[in-house]
Amino acid sequence: MGTAAARLRGFLFRRREVWTLTWPARLLLLALLFGGGLLFARQAGNFLAVNEPAGGEYLVVEGWMPAYTYQAAGELWNTGRYRRVITVRAVPDDAVPGPGVTEYSSMGSLVRAGIPRESIVEATGNGVQQDRTFHSAMKVRRWFEDGNITGAKLDVLTLGPHARRSRLLFRKALGEGFEVGVIAVADRRFDSAHWWRTSEGVRSVLGEFIAYLYARFFFDAQIPG
Numbered sequence: 001m002g003t004a005a006a007r008l009r010g011f012l013f014r015r016r017e018v019w020t021l022t023w024p025a026r027l028l029l030l031a032l033l034f035g036g037g038l039l040f041a042r043q044a045g046n047f048l049a050v051n052e053p054a055g056g057e058y059l060v061v062e063g064w065m066p067a068y069t070y071q072a073a074g075e076l077w078n079t080g081r082y083r084r085v086i087t088v089r090a091v092p093d094d095a096v097p098g099p100g101v102t103e104y105s106s107m108g109s110l111v112r113a114g115i116p117r118e119s120i121v122e123a124t125g126n127g128v129q130q131d132r133t134f135h136s137a138m139k140v141r142r143w144f145e146d147g148n149i150t151g152a153k154l155d156v157l158t159l160g161p162h163a164r165r166s167r168l169l170f171r172k173a174l175g176e177g178f179e180v181g182v183i184a185v186a187d188r189r190f191d192s193a194h195w196w197r198t199s200e201g202v203r204s205v206l207g208e209f210i211a212y213l214y215a216r217f218f219f220d221a222q223i224p225g
Helices: 002-012 025-050 067-077 109-111 132-146 160-174 192-197 201-215
Strands: 058-062 083-091 120-126 153-157 177-183
Touching: 025 160, 025 192, 025 201, 058 067, 058 132, 058 160, 067 109, 067 153, 067 177, 083 109, 083 132, 109 120, 120 192, 132 160, 153 160, 160 177, 160 192, 160 201, 192 201
Parallel strands: 058 083, 058 153, 083 120, 153 177
Antiparallel strands: none
C-alpha cells in the first residue's frame, strides 16, 4: 500500500530545490525600487520636456496650446533663424479648446505675436478622434510633399512634457530626409523639476510618460504609399 502511494506521489508531484530571497536581499531590492522611483520622479519632467532644436529653417507650432506659447514662437521668429512657420492642428469636429487655450487655428495668435501672416502656413485637419499628434505631423508631411520638398530641418514647438512624444511622432511621420528638432515651452501650471507637487503636474507628466511609451514601442505608424 505504501509503495503504491509513493509511486502515485512520484507520478503526480516532483520535488525541486527552490531558491528564495533572504530578508537582507528583499530589503536591498526594496531600496533599489525606492531609489529608482525617486530618480524617476526627479528626472521624468525634464526627460519629457526635451529641448533639442535641429537648427533648421522651418518652425512647426502645434495648434492646441495656451496663448503664451505663441508668444514664445514670436520670440523665436525674431531671432531670424526661421523663414517659415507651419501651424498644425488635427482635432475632432466637435472639439472645444480648454481653459487657457486659444482657438485651434493658431494663425491669429501667431500674427499677434509678431509673425507676418504671409510667413505662416496652416496645415489643418478635422475629424481626427485619436493619434492627433501623428495626424498633425502627417499634415506637415503633405505640405512638404505638395511643395516637392524631400528633405529639410525643422523644429517642433510644443508644450512642456509633450515635447519628447511630439518629436518622436513627427520623425515617424516625416521619415528619412527630415531632421526633426523640438523646443519645449515650459508649462506654467507646474514646475517640471518638482512636478509631483501639483495635481496638474502629476496628470501631465504621468500621462505623457505613458503616452510616450505607447508611441515608442506600440504605435504602428501607417504611412500611405
